[in-house]
Amino acid sequence: MIESYDLIVLGGGRAANLAIAAAKDGWKVALIERDRLGGTCPNRGCVPSKLLVGFADAARHVREAGRHFIDADYHGADLRKIFASVNEYIAGVDGRYQGRVGDAGVTLVRGEGRFTGHKRIEAGGRILTAEKIVIATGSRPNPPPYxxxxxxxxxxxxxxxxxxxxxxxxxxxxxxxxxxxxxxxxxxxxxxxxxxxxxxxxxxxxxxxxxxxxxxxxxxxxxxxxxxxxxxxxxxxxxxxxxxxxxxxxxxxxxxxxxxGRTPNSESLDLAETGIRPDEKGFIPVNEHLETIVSGIYATGDVNGRHMLQHAAAQEVHFLRQKFLKGRTGPIDDAAIGHGIFSHPEVASIGKTEEELKERGTPYVAVFEDWLASARVEAMRIDYPRVKLLVSPEDHSILGCHLIGPEASTLLHQVITVMKLKNDVRELAETIFVHPALNECLLAAAVKAVDEVKKFRKK
Missing domain, CATH: 3.50.50.60 (FAD/NAD(P)-binding domain)
Structure with missing residues (x-):
């Protein structure tokens, strides 16, 4: 017996939110997941790894207290308790998602899904079909040697x-x-x-x-x-x-x-049954509407290889929600997507690097500055934080911004907003910043970038 739906979502990570929204809007929806609901991010990726950052920061503060003339000794961390607390969070993820999925009226199918026809999927001993199918099966770590x-x-x-x-x-x-x-x-x-x-x-x-x-x-x-x-x-x-x-x-x-590295979860989908051909790395090609070469079949998140960032996947899911439920007709706008690296030190970036601009032959001016314009950085007694701005001398647009230092991923959002709304570094240079917040490093860099553009134009 073939079960017919309005929408099938293949993968219960971020795209589960699309299934929930569609079901609440009256659609008949099936969600297929072979593992834990929630996907990589809350189970094995961004969330648990960032929970560890808090413990690392606390340990590092004790170890480095001496630079503030504070006498403190680090005697170690209880790693068993640290990981037990993270494991406790992970243990509740699947249940929380299952509750939301069930409350919305989504049909949850536990099992590995594979295509057995044009728009027909077999999963958990059931055969399902729908006019709209979203493939959101994510990625996994590359298999290690040994x-x-x-x-x-x-x-x-x-x-x-x-x-x-x-x-x-x-x-x-x-x-x-x-x-x-x-x-x-x-x-x-x-x-x-x-x-x-x-x-x-x-x-x-x-x-x-x-x-x-x-x-x-x-x-x-x-x-x-x-x-x-x-x-x-x-x-x-x-x-x-x-x-x-x-x-x-x-x-x-x-x-x-x-x-x-990571590899997309596409090889077990039997995509040949649909006419979809993954690229040489296994990613599923999509157009600016996130649609594959097969009308009505879409791919979001890591499996399409466009960004491989959780917040990019969330934006793609939001785009499809607007497209399916609100009648949105335009292409996805994801030009201003940054990323953060929550290591020590923290790094955040958006746009092109200087290497990339040189390779493309794109005209630019570069500013590479420390953060010492902010007294908050002085108070931290560290000297490594830097900001790099890459700006077009033709129209003052920000081509790239790269930060390293405390809360770099937070600071980057001010630049992301400018790039999204009116990409002009002069907007940043003329913004009134709270003094002496960390963000003042961006003000100093933006003012210098405007001066560098003036010099460039005089050449």
Whole structure:
């Protein structure tokens, strides 16, 4: 028997909110989820990892109290209690989502969904069809080598089973690697990060990355140009051998965490039955309306590969809600999407890097300033925070903004708002800032950027 619906949502992460909204609007809706409702973000990603940031910050404040002439000693952290508190949060996620889904009248199907026809899906022993289908199956960590040895990916940290490590080797140089390494190092776990390349956070602006590397390296042991050639495990832990610029190096640790990227969950969907062809990496191509090449089938979130950010997925779901329920006709507007890296130090960015502008031959002026225009930074007694503004000399538009320092992700929103509403750095330069808030670093950079544009035009 085939069950007919107005809308099928395949994946119970952020897109569950679309299913709930449509059902409340009177649509007949089915939601298919093979794992825990809520998706990666609250179960194994952004939320639990950021819960750890609070513990890391508290530990770091004690360790660094001396720079404020405060006598304080750090005697360690109870990692079992830390992870127990995070695990407790994770344990309630599925139930909270299931309650909202049920209250809205959504038909919840537990099981792995796969297409068996043009707009026909089999899941949980049932066959479902709908005129509108949204694929929102997310992504997962790239499979690590030596998986049979019991190495970790981020999926193994949340919820954490067993005892926390006394020492940790992190392999990878991206966002997840740096966030997790920063946490474990802050709470006293001996942490080494091995990177195949010669820099961290390869997608960030090089000026910001250089500052990050210098500060991050004060807490985490760094091994660059490291290619893993062997990994073994004994009762004493793991021994990893790397080929580096200086020859072979062996790192020993209680646990090994691989953070080597993510891959979309598309291979088990049998998309060929619909005529949809993923790209070479497995992402599902969509147009500016988030629609695939098959009319009525859409893809949102990580699986379409457009941004792979939770807040971008939320914006895509909101767009489809407006399209389906409110009759919105225009394309999605996601030009002003920034991101944050909740490591230590914190990094936030929007727009292009200087490297990207050079590669494209785009005219620009660059301002790279410290935050010392704000007395709040002086009070923190740190000197590494920086802001970098990249501005078009043609129309004063902000081409990129890159921040490193405390609350960088919060400060970035002031720039995001300007870029969204009226992208002109002069708007930022003429804003009245609360004195002496951290945001004053943006004022100083914006004023200088306006001056740099004037100089550029006189050339």
């Amino acid at each position: 998986a049979d040895l019991g190495v970790w990916t981020s999926d193994d940290l949340f919820p954490l089973a067993g005892d926390p490590p006394r020492s940790l080797l992190v392999i990878g140089g991206g966002v997840i690697a740096c966030e997790m390494a920063a946490f474990f190092a802050a709470v006293g776990v001996g942490t080494t990060l091995a990177v195949r390349k010669d820099r961290l956070l390869g997608k960030e602006d090089p000026d910001i990355e250089r500052v990050f590397q210098q500060e991050f390296g004060k807490y985490v042991r760094l091994c660059f140009g490291a290619s893993l050639v062997d990994l073994s495990r004994s009762e004493d832990g793991f021994a990893a051998t790397f080929e580096t610029h200086e020859g072979e190096v062996t790192q020993v640790a209680d646990r090994v965490l691989f953070a080597i």
